[in-house]
Amino acid sequence: MKIGILTSGGDCPGLNAVIRGIVLKGDKVYEHTFLGIRDGYRGLVEDDIFTLPRKQVRGLSKQGGTILGTSRTGPYGEGNGGAERVREVMDKHEMDGFIAIGGEGTLTVARMLHEEGVPVIGVPKTIDNDLSATDVTFGFETAVAIATESIDRLRTTAESHHRCMVVEVMGRDAGWIALNAGIASGAHAILIPEVPVTIEQVTGWVQATVNRGRAPVVVAAEGFRLAGEDVSAKHGVDHMGRPRFGGIAEQLTPIIEERTGIETRSMTLGHLQRGGVPTSYDRVLATRFGTAAIDAVHRKEWGTMVALKGTDIVSVELAEATSEIKSVPRERWDEAAILFG
Amino acid sequence: MKIGILTSGGDCPGLNAVIRGIVLKGDKVYEHTFLGIRDGYRGLVEDDIFTLPRKQVRGLSKQGGTILGTSRTGPYGEGNGGAERVREVMDKHEMDGFIAIGGEGTLTVARMLHEEGVPVIGVPKTIDNDLSATDVTFGFETAVAIATESIDRLRTTAESHHRCMVVEVMGRDAGWIALNAGIASGAHAILIPEVPVTIEQVTGWVQATVNRGRAPVVVAAEGFRLAGEDVSAKHGVDHMGRPRFGGIAEQLTPIIEERTGIETRSMTLGHLQRGGVPTSYDRVLATRFGTAAIDAVHRKEWGTMVALKGTDIVSVELAEATSEIKSVPRERWDEAAILFG
Amino acid sequence: MKIGILTSGGDCPGLNAVIRGIVLKGDKVYEHTFLGIRDGYRGLVEDDIFTLPRKQVRGLSKQGGTILGTSRTGPYGEGNGGAERVREVMDKHEMDGFIAIGGEGTLTVARMLHEEGVPVIGVPKTIDNDLSATDVTFGFETAVAIATESIDRLRTTAESHHRCMVVEVMGRDAGWIALNAGIASGAHAILIPEVPVTIEQVTGWVQATVNRGRAPVVVAAEGFRLAGEDVSAKHGVDHMGRPRFGGIAEQLTPIIEERTGIETRSMTLGHLQRGGVPTSYDRVLATRFGTAAIDAVHRKEWGTMVALKGTDIVSVELAEATSEIKSVPRERWDEAAILFG
Amino acid sequence: MKIGILTSGGDCPGLNAVIRGIVLKGDKVYEHTFLGIRDGYRGLVEDDIFTLPRKQVRGLSKQGGTILGTSRTGPYGEGNGGAERVREVMDKHEMDGFIAIGGEGTLTVARMLHEEGVPVIGVPKTIDNDLSATDVTFGFETAVAIATESIDRLRTTAESHHRCMVVEVMGRDAGWIALNAGIASGAHAILIPEVPVTIEQVTGWVQATVNRGRAPVVVAAEGFRLAGEDVSAKHGVDHMGRPRFGGIAEQLTPIIEERTGIETRSMTLGHLQRGGVPTSYDRVLATRFGTAAIDAVHRKEWGTMVALKGTDIVSVELAEATSEIKSVPRERWDEAAILFG
Structure with a gap:
């Protein structure tokens, strides 16, 4: 298969480690090839896409930022063409599906595209830790x-x-x-x-x-x-x-x-x-998310997202993932408030 | 209540944060007083015990090591007097129970003491992450x-x-x-x-x-x-x-x-x-373990240990906690081995 | 001799290492005793002074901030009593002289006090590196x-x-x-x-x-x-x-x-x-400044300041030290500007 | 001019920053072009040389190690051909001179080559700080x-x-x-x-x-x-x-x-x-050494080495630079020994 990867929304330490995990496992185990989509959905809308060989992800696990670039542009923005335009660009590049690494907004768009038949897998990214479908995210x-x-x-x-x-x-x-x-x-x-x-x-x-x-x-x-x-x-x-x-x-x-x-x-x-070098915790989590995402691609679990539950990486529906934000429960704050003053 | 605290076994970043969590919550919420037991079980056996006021735990969350000291001495060692000696020293200091922070060996001793009627709560400490009853430990x-x-x-x-x-x-x-x-x-x-x-x-x-x-x-x-x-x-x-x-x-x-x-x-x-300053992750986990341990003391859940399950702190039986070591599952290594070579 | 120490002006990593260097060498080599002056000149003016034994400077080389506290109060401020008040408080505590650790303002006051006969030695502190009499300062x-x-x-x-x-x-x-x-x-x-x-x-x-x-x-x-x-x-x-x-x-x-x-x-x-932990470079420089300052006290070089010239610690007149700020020479900026754009 | 660069001897944080400083200034100010010599003198002896454009030194100031590689091979080793072989390889590549970044051994060889007419400039590198001709070196x-x-x-x-x-x-x-x-x-x-x-x-x-x-x-x-x-x-x-x-x-x-x-x-x-990321101090010193070295090349000061004296970068003869090692003076150790025990 030929798989696209995009990173979208605010910068987050670990994005590069996810990309590296996807490409290394995809290349070695499944013999997929990869396309980098530049600056999130903007690259899909404006056809700004390049081949992403294994050697370009070398040494990325510890590098902050994203080699793919990021933006807040979306395919459903005014005049951007929606799912139709996305499919058109994907077809042109013979892209069999893509992995969208991003936060609540990015994943909501991924869900909408999936509902219109676009093959997409999500990887949750939120530096604020406010996505309810995963215990925690990298960054x-x-x-x-x-x-x-x-x-x-x-x-x-x-x-x-x-x-x-x-x-x-x-x-x-x-x-x-x-x-x-x-x-x-x-x-x-x-x-x-x-x-x-x-x-x-x-x-x-x-x-x-x-x-x-x-x-x-x-x-x-x-x-x-x-x-x-x-x-x-x-x-x-x-x-x-x-x-x-x-x-x-x-x-x-x-x-x-x-x-x-x-x-x-x-x-x-x-x-x-x-910004900057991710902690070892985030490098491990991001790498695991990346390798799990390409497994999900291989199993054609389109419309799902990888997530951490306890110590396991699991798959959840994108619809479930974006339904509500994960707030700090009152008892967790109360627990901390003991130490105030 | 008057509660003893000991740290035992190899040094581990976060021990001081556990001690601080116990004392701050115990002092403010339950009005317990605290006794520091020097160098693990050695202090209990040799009656090396001192009062531990709140102000002595100030600023400890980020400090490596343990202000209580540690050793590998145990009460069941040759001539150390076992549970009887432990009870004797506890009685002398009017200690209502104690919290033992340590690894597999420490917690096994705690379990044995508990089985002989000594009121004890465990906090798991293993830098190697090999205790099966908790998802992860500080350090x-x-x-x-x-x-x-x-x-x-x-x-x-x-x-x-x-x-x-x-x-x-x-x-x-x-x-x-x-x-x-x-x-x-x-x-x-x-x-x-x-x-x-x-x-x-x-x-x-x-x-x-x-x-x-x-x-x-x-x-x-x-x-x-x-x-x-x-x-x-x-x-x-x-x-x-x-x-x-x-x-x-x-x-x-x-x-x-x-x-x-x-x-x-x-x-x-x-x-x-x-050694040295614990990461923020370990400071948070250690603090949560400490405050949960004093909650367990308050509820008189003697013979239990605090543990992390997913994102929650729970109580488990000491017996369960020390039954087997937590190995790396083969599939976790296989997952990593994809990236070798 | 009985020597006072004060830190004055903005906080700076290495202040504690200077204090430790002064006290350790003064205690061991010269058998001086030390008085801590709280919050810079404020402590001298308001008689806020305490004994500073060797054990209180333990472990300070790597600790940020100053255990003496700091402020921007000066003895020549309205109603503060000037050199007369300083001498009065020093006499009360039988203080033979004091070491003032601070920047341009602090050292100017030290020079003025010295000119009025107060026995004082300076240690330069400027996070901005703008004191002309020393190659570089800690912090x-x-x-x-x-x-x-x-x-x-x-x-x-x-x-x-x-x-x-x-x-x-x-x-x-x-x-x-x-x-x-x-x-x-x-x-x-x-x-x-x-x-x-x-x-x-x-x-x-x-x-x-x-x-x-x-x-x-x-x-x-x-x-x-x-x-x-x-x-x-x-x-x-x-x-x-x-x-x-x-x-x-x-x-x-x-x-x-x-x-x-x-x-x-x-x-x-x-x-x-x-704020925070000083780098090893600053810990070494601050420690050397501290031990050199107490040597200067021992030699009764009142009215001088320690300074770094090349790799040596030297003594310079306070008057010289505070005469002009050390700007970045144009050629240093030109050298860097090559790399711009 | 066309200038070669080599790094030789043990690894040292800041080597890449020197290389970057040389190339950026040489490219922008003097319009020199550069050749990378692989693995120190080995590359000169075995003709392992490649063009080094400006864009290849991008982002190098904070990167540990050396992109040129290093070895302990020397031109005067058995069968390596000495200065004659070096000149032969330089002529083949139309190399007008080269910059040798290395320690005592590397600079001694540079001096010997210079004495045989090879145009070379040295940059001192010693993680041990034992070169007498410079106050301090990067790393x-x-x-x-x-x-x-x-x-x-x-x-x-x-x-x-x-x-x-x-x-x-x-x-x-x-x-x-x-x-x-x-x-x-x-x-x-x-x-x-x-x-x-x-x-x-x-x-x-x-x-x-x-x-x-x-x-x-x-x-x-x-x-x-x-x-x-x-x-x-x-x-x-x-x-x-x-x-x-x-x-x-x-x-x-x-x-x-x-x-x-x-x-x-x-x-x-x-x-x-x-290994690893150099401190800011070493990045600045290494960058200054690099830009000063290309200035020395421009002035054709062959046979010299850049050095730090106080806060200035100066040129010294290679012969002087390699004459004796810089030991810790007894008084510096005595100063520290005050703090022992």
């Missing part, structure tokens, strides 16, 4: 590791200056990175989108930490919002009506400082969390 | 991360000199570290105790790698033995009858060099794999 | 290492998304961190306060990089300003008259994007660069 | 960083088990790596080839450390030998007359254990110290 542990190491560094400076430090990590809808990096670094408060918390609770934890003679570290997921607080009212909007402060860390910092009297600084880790 | 991912980073380094030098490099990692009975570090670093052969492999297979992978213009990397678990080969016959024994070469890597190196003609070097990672 | 190499590692990470994501990335590093008056981190990470443009550069030059380098098929990385010191450009005019000010965007990276990003049409993102590394 | 700081990080890890386990740990680092003739890694990691004894030390001194430091309640860490350079001790007499030789134990760490371990009664373990870091 997430690397993001937690980077966030933890960063918070370890920021904390020493906070201690030297007797300051409070507010660190913003990724997590628009789910607070997994904040939860795990917060536990790992011994944070004094962890703020996530799933759990409503008031400013009084936050300043309570901050003050309790100061009272014990320590410098408070607050870890906030980007999607967290203070319960019952209109921050834009407090901080104003600019002449375009946009809130004056971008991120949640920047919003919280002056409020904490004002209410507690403790000098407070913020840091937003941003893109640092999604 | 293992750190060991894999260190091994992977080391192999990444060793490979560049092997490439510069066009050499074969044989790297020995931990794993006496189970090859998990070799398997995962080998996959993560893109090794050309992974040799584990569970899978018999001949010298011809090894040199075949080495030669195939050289033929593709690359420097072969062989990762061997310390417990691996060549199938059908009497290495001591080949390499001789010293005047004490001990094999001349200590480890498997040192044994394989001259054989590979002689049979393939490729210059070959070895490196044994040894103690490097069990 | 700087750690900052460069963190910035380099961060840029390595950010670059992979920029490549995956075909974006330009603008990274802001520390350096208000001198561009040393930008220069070295930029060279180390292979940046396509390095912007420093010392060298005027126009927006046309910046976009020229960015475009040249894109033309070669790569994702451009621009490293900018926080003190850099575009030549002949009024950025606040372009981006406007808020209702308080402050420029709408804080840092130089945020200012440059929309301009680059608009002029080149290349999607552009920014990241400000901020406090990440001054 | 050394990376080796110290790896050794320090490893010792940090080993120490935690030594503390957990109350053991003494003996760590062997590189340094056959000069103890620079041991000195700096020992200082950086807070070792309790540093043993180097330059300073004779008796077993009584070693065990004295070990015992003093134990008496203070800590786990002793002894760092030994591979070239260290105990004063007045015939270790092979003590430990015997095998049937071939070779000493039974390979390295100094393995020799010291049983002696320390026997004399002090303290459980003692050893670790030899070996090849770990010379």
